[in-house]
Amino acid sequence: MSLYYEAASIIANADAKGGSLKNRVFGKKDLKSPPGAIYALVAEATKWSTVLKDVIERSDILRLEKKLTPTLALLLAHDLLLAKRGVAAPKEHPLNLAISRHKARLSAEFTKCRIRNGFATIEVWRTHINDSAHSGEGTNGSNGTSSVRPRWVRVNAVRTTLEKCLSTAFADYTRVTSLLDLKGTGKLIYIDENIPNLIAIPPRIDLSKNPAYLKGEIIIQDKASCFPAYLLNPQPEDGHVIDACAAPGNKTTHVAAIVSSLTSASEAKVTACERDKTRALTLKKMAKLAGAEKIVDIRAGQDFTRLDPNAEQFADVGALLLDPSCSGSGIVGRDDMPTLHLPSVDAGPQPVAGKKRKRKGNAAEKKVEEKEEVVEEEVTEETPESAEVENDEKKLAARLANLAAFQLKIILHAFKFPAATKVTYSTCSIHAEENENVVVKALASDIAKERGWRILPRKQQVEGMRKWQRRGNAEACTGASAPEVVAEACIKCEKGTEEGTMGFFVAAFVRDREAGEDKQQDETERDEEEAEDEWEGFD
Numbered sequence: 027m028s029l030y031y032e033a034a035s036i037i038a039n040a041d042a043k044g045g046s047l048k049n050r051v052f053g054k055k056d057l058k059s060p061p062g063a064i065y066a067l068v069a070e071a072t073k074w075s076t077v078l079k080d081v082i083e084r085s086d087i088l089r090l091e092k093k094l095t096p097t098l099a100l101l102l103a104h105d106l107l108l109a110k111r112g113v114a115a116p117k118e119h120p121l122n123l124a125i126s127r128h129k130a131r132l133s134a135e136f137t138k139c140r141i142r143n144g145f146a147t148i149e150v151w152r153t154h155i156n157d158s159a160h161s162g163e164g165t166n167g168s169n170g171t172s173s174v175r176p177r178w179v180r181v182n183a184v185r186t187t188l189e190k191c192l193s194t195a196f197a198d199y200t201r202v203t204s205l206l207d208l209k210g211t212g213k214l215i216y217i218d219e220n221i222p223n224l225i226a227i228p229p230r231i232d233l234s235k236n237p238a239y240l241k242g243e244i245i246i247q248d249k250a251s252c253f254p255a256y257l258l259n260p261q262p263e264d265g266h267v268i269d270a271c272a273a274p275g276n277k278t279t280h281v282a283a284i285v286s287s288l289t290s291a292s293e294a295k296v297t298a299c300e301r302d303k304t305r306a307l308t309l310k311k312m313a314k315l316a317g318a319e320k321i322v323d324i325r326a327g328q329d330f331t332r333l334d335p336n337a338e339q340f341a342d343v344g345a346l347l348l349d350p351s352c353s354g355s356g357i358v359g360r361d362d363m364p365t366l367h368l369p370s371v372d373a374g375p376q377p378v379a380g381k382k383r384k385r386k387g388n389a390a391e392k393k394v395e396e397k398e399e400v401v402e403e404e405v406t407e408e409t410p411e412s413a414e415v416e417n418d419e420k421k422l423a424a425r426l427a428n429l430a431a432f433q434l435k436i437i438l439h440a441f442k443f444p445a446a447t448k449v450t451y452s453t454c455s456i457h458a459e460e461n462e463n464v465v466v467k468a469l470a471s472d473i474a475k476e477r478g479w480r481i482l483p484r485k486q487q488v489e490g491m492r493k494w495q496r497r498g499n500a501e502a503c504t505g506a507s508a509p510e511v512v513a514e515a516c517i518k519c520e521k522g523t524e525e526g527t528m529g530f531f532v533a534a535f536v537r538d539r540e541a542g543e544d545k546q547q548d549e550t551e552r553d554e555e556e557a558e559d560e561w562e563g564f565d
């Protein structure tokens with residue numbers, strides 16, 4: 027497999043591994059190309075991806091080179107236009123031919139793009155691209171707007187208050203009113219408008235030695251990761267809360283802070299299950315640092331799906347937070363996969379209406395057509411390698427299907443807790459298979475119908491979540507009785523946007539306590555009657 031196919035496979039993330047690009051490349055054992063070369067190619071091509079996407083689309087090469095995938099076109103165009111060594115494949119290699127025969131067109135579009143963006147030379151442009159990547163800011167987000175990646179900081183309400191923090195740890199910071207303003211110089215702070223007690227500062231500021239951080243008064247936590255506990259909105263009447271998949275504990279300590287602010291810390295009760303004993307150690311440390319060890323009962327090594335919902339000790343569990351393992355495709359770390367903007371085949375210049383190419387056109391047109399036919403043939407020679415890419419896609423689909431089955435199992439188990447009326451389900455995945463699709467299946471389940479579980483509609487969500495604009499995709503909710511309502515109830519975050527979050531998904535399920543109790547009572551009575559009917563003794 028060539029360098030380009032291996033790099034494309036890393037980008038496709040066929041192994042569905044989360045974490046940084048470095049981890050994904052250097053952690054992969056079976057690479058044939060040098061990992062350093064793959065890493066450099068993906069990192070550099072990603073930095074330039076908004077530019078290359080534009081250049082490729084305007085050149086229309088994806089339409090001409092039918093078997094060149096958007097990812098391969100991006101990687102090859104990068105090397106052709108920007109790498110000192112050019113395309114790292116022999117001149118006669120089909121991939122090299124597929125990109126090099128469009129060199130004139132691509133170079134012309136690249137130059138036009140540079141001029142449009144106001145850069146006098148490629149070197150000035152390169153410096154700008156490198157600076158933007160270094161500060162964690164995209165020149166353009168995936169939706170064509172500016173993107174920003176601030177450092178999100180949650181003020182831990184168990185230990186302190188936002189006001190105290192603003193007058194101590196952040197006393198010398200200047201308040202800005204937009205996330206984009208955090209790109210400025212100096213100590214800047216933004217107070218979030220969706221999540222209480224959440225602030226953002228420029229990513230260049232290191233908090234690791236800050237006393238407030240060391241004392242657990244502030245916790246570094248992505249904004250999106252604060253959505254589940256806030257959306258769950260546990261109230262004193264909800265009683266006991268369960269965090270089903272808790273380590274390392276960001277959401278556990280957040281939910282602990284919310285419940286303890288509403289009741290006395292001695293009454294607040296959160297049970298945190300963590301199946302992995304080693305990860306549970308981190309959870310323990312985190313709960314201690316956050317001052318939540320008395321609120322949180324940690325069940326190290328406990329598989330949530332083996333917890334007995336009908337056990338006496340869980341009789342008052344009213345709310346459950348479910349944040350199960352997922353593909354992690356939405357995760358953005360400081361050293362993580364930056365957002366890659368891929369060209370689309372349909373975005374290129376469209377043929378002018380009424381000027382259909384004919385087989386017997388003028389000489390120039392004919393030449394183009396002949397070339398196109400040759401292109402088809404040459405790329406077909408790549409079939410074995412294309413098959414490997416296809417295989418990667420199949421691997422990803424299989425992994426997502428497994429994860430989705432496990433995620434659904436977690437939700438359906440949570441629905442069984444007799445006093446529960448609130449459940450949040452979240453993932454840091456960008457795949458509908460793990461998100462909307464799982465929600466739709468959960469709503470269609472027998473237990474949801476029996477116990478009256480439904481989606482919490484947007485208009486009934488807590489204010490900050492109601493205000494959040496990015497919602498689910500109705501097409502991915504096909505199968506639900508009201509796909510538009512379910513999609514609107516689903517909350518999404520996208521990485522690489524002006525909102526400055528990771529990729530994330532969260533939805534809440536609710537049911538009326540009375541309706542649930544009635545239905546459960548009916549069910550119990552029905553079970554008893556059935557048991558009586560089945561009883562055939564003493565005759």
Ligand SMILES: C[S@@+](CC[C@H](N)C(=O)[O-])C[C@H]1O[C@@H](n2cnc3c(N)ncnc32)[C@H](O)[C@@H]1O
Binds near residue numbers: 352
């Ligand atoms: C996405 S992480 C949770 C992150 C955590 N909620 C936070 O915000 O810090 C998922 C965790 O669930 C744990 N897990 C997976 N399956 C589980 C199960 N059946 N029961 C309990 N924990 C489980 C994993 O070991 C992992 O630590």
